[in-house]
Amino acid sequence: LKTTVKPKKFPPGPIWYPIIGSSNVMKRMQQKHGSQFKGLLELAKEYSTDVLGLKLGQELLVVVYGQKNVRQAFTDKALEGRPKSYFLKLRCFGKRLGITSADGPLWREQRQYTVKQLKNVGFGKTHMEKEIQIDLKNILEYIEENRHKPINPNHVFSQAVVNILWKYVAGKRIEEERLKLLLDVFSERSKAFHMAGGLLNVAPWSRFLVPEYSGYNLITRLNKQLSDIIEEAIDAHKKKEVEGPDFIYSYFEEILQQKETFNELQLKVICLDLIIAGSHTTGNSLKFAILRVLREKRMQDLIYEEIQKHIGDNIPCWSDSVKLVYTSAFLLETLRYYTIAPLVGPRRVLEDTVIDGYRIPKDATLLISVYDLHLDPELWDDPHEFKPERFINKDGGLKNPEHLYIFGLGRRRCPGDSLARSFLFIVFVGIMQKYLICCDEGALPSDEPTIGLIMSPKPFSVLFVPRR
Numbered sequence: 448l449k450t451t452v453k454p455k456k457f458p459p460g461p462i463w464y465p466i467i468g469s470s471n472v473m474k475r476m477q478q479k480h481g482s483q484f485k486g487l488l489e490l491a492k493e494y495s496t497d498v499l500g501l502k503l504g505q506e507l508l509v510v511v512y513g514q515k516n517v518r519q520a521f522t523d524k525a526l527e528g529r530p531k532s533y534f535l536k537l538r539c540f541g542k543r544l545g546i547t548s549a550d551g552p553l554w555r556e557q558r559q560y561t562v563k564q565l566k567n568v569g570f571g572k573t574h575m576e577k578e579i580q581i582d583l584k585n586i587l588e589y590i591e592e593n594r595h596k597p598i599n600p601n602h603v604f605s606q607a608v609v610n611i612l613w614k615y616v617a618g619k620r621i622e623e624e625r626l627k628l629l630l631d632v633f634s635e636r637s638k639a640f641h642m643a644g645g646l647l648n649v650a651p652w653s654r655f656l657v658p659e660y661s662g663y664n665l666i667t668r669l670n671k672q673l674s675d676i677i678e679e680a681i682d683a684h685k686k687k688e689v690e691g692p693d694f695i696y697s698y699f700e701e702i703l704q705q706k707e708t709f710n711e712l713q714l715k716v717i718c719l720d721l722i723i724a725g726s727h728t729t730g731n732s733l734k735f736a737i738l739r740v741l742r743e744k745r746m747q748d749l750i751y752e753e754i755q756k757h758i759g760d761n762i763p764c765w766s767d768s769v770k771l772v773y774t775s776a777f778l779l780e781t782l783r784y785y786t787i788a789p790l791v792g793p794r795r796v797l798e799d800t801v802i803d804g805y806r807i808p809k810d811a812t813l814l815i816s817v818y819d820l821h822l823d824p825e826l827w828d829d830p831h832e833f834k835p836e837r838f839i840n841k842d843g844g845l846k847n848p849e850h851l852y853i854f855g856l857g858r859r860r861c862p863g864d865s866l867a868r869s870f871l872f873i874v875f876v877g878i879m880q881k882y883l884i885c886c887d888e889g890a891l892p893s894d895e896p897t898i899g900l901i902m903s904p905k906p907f908s909v910l911f912v913p914r915r
């Protein structure tokens with residue numbers, strides 16, 4: 448019975464039943480509103496709270512809303528852990544390794560190293576910029592070959608992002624067959640799981656009783672497939688079959704320096720972290736940008752005119768973003784309007800912490816809701832309208848996007864943001880420079896996203912009509 452009594456000053460939320468806690472309520476809300484994220488948001492409204500408290504099985508789950516709480520959740524060191532959950536451990540071969548799933552000194556060390564490496568690739572650093580431009584060339588060739596029929600950009604964009612990440616991690620473009628496998632695995636993963644890890648997390652023992660239903664069979668199969676692909680790449684590097692330089696070779700150097708915490712398993716997990724965290728997020732952002740220009744013919748023309756005026760037919764590069772203010776503002780507005788990661792986390796509370804007057808016990812799991820902040824009328828004028836101008840200041844320059852939490856904040860902030868933004872800018876500008884994007888048969892595809900671990904647009908096709 449004790450397990451149904453909430454700790455003192457625990458945030459408001461549904462009542463706890465023996466064994467299951469509030470899992471039943473959460474499941475019901477999820478089904479009713481179509482996603483975990485929306486279900487939780489509705490629950491928070493029902494309890495009129497900016498800090499929602501639940502119990503899933505034995506796990507305490509807290510979700511924070513509102514600018515003040517979200518900023519605290521992002522920046523308070525006591526809130527920067529990752530759950531010791533079974534779901535996350537499964538991804539790291541039963542241990543807590545890499546960046547995304549680790550915390551403490553090991554996370555700090557490995558993250559610091561990876562961030563240092565990633566600093567050399569985004570925002571116009573020549574080596575990766577050239578690679579992005581090659582990707583753009585491939586995309587344009589694909590469009591040119593298929594331009595007389597409607598094109599679903601999903602495949603070609605996802606392929607381009609994975610190629611860039613793979614090039615960064617493993618020094619070469621990924622083989623077609625491996626690429627296809629990776630994309631299939633990612634898409635199955637993001638459809639099948641939500642942030643809290645589902646039944647497998649709440650009741651890890653369920654894998655013995657219902658391995659299929661609990662998702663255990665699926666996640667182990669997907670993790671094995673991912674891990675095999677990376678292992679193959681690491682082996683090719685050991686045999687010096689790859690030219691480099693790349694992340695795997697630089698990590699090898701650290702291993703050679705006999706640093707105990709730098710080892711092959713750790714390398715494997717970091718490679719997985721980068722590819723898993725970077726591919727769908729970046730690819731979906733680009734798809735949303737294309738989906739949006741379809742609805743905004745005037746904006747599409749403004750973007751095209753700006754490109755013509757400032758760079759003409761030159762291949763776009765990141766430094767053009769200073770000149771292409773409207774285009775950059777359009778991309779920022781896309782990121783705000785379609786918040787790719789509506790719920791950020793999961794985090795583990797490292798010591799008892801007070802948020803908005805509520806006591807959050809050590810080891811509770813924390814989720815940070817940024818979606819509603821991006822639509823908060825106190826922070827944005829007409830938040831439900833798509834207005835790139837909001838990111839342009841009086842002098843015609845780009846505004847510092849103060850309330851945009853797309854890439855998070857604080858010490859867990861996304862380390863791949865500069866690579867993601869460079870990719871998005873170069874590929875988007877390169878397409879808009881050459882094509883007018885139109886609806887297939889005049890029917891406007893829905894821009895209502897599918898919400899899984901992240902937001903994805905529903906499948907859609909468009910016509911790319913040459914500007915000249």
Ligand code: HEM
Nearest residue numbers: 546547721724725728729787792853854855859861863867
């Ligand atoms: C538009 C694209 C992207 C979006 C919206 C995005 C968003 C985010 C957010 C919100 C976080 C913070 C998680 C937290 O605070 O708990 C994060 C973390 C992370 N991102 Fe990204 N990301 C993007 C692209 C990328 C790319 C391209 C890479 C890889 C090169 C990447 C690698 C990572 C990693 C490894 C973490 C974990 C950081 C940690 O736990 O310390 N992301 N991302």
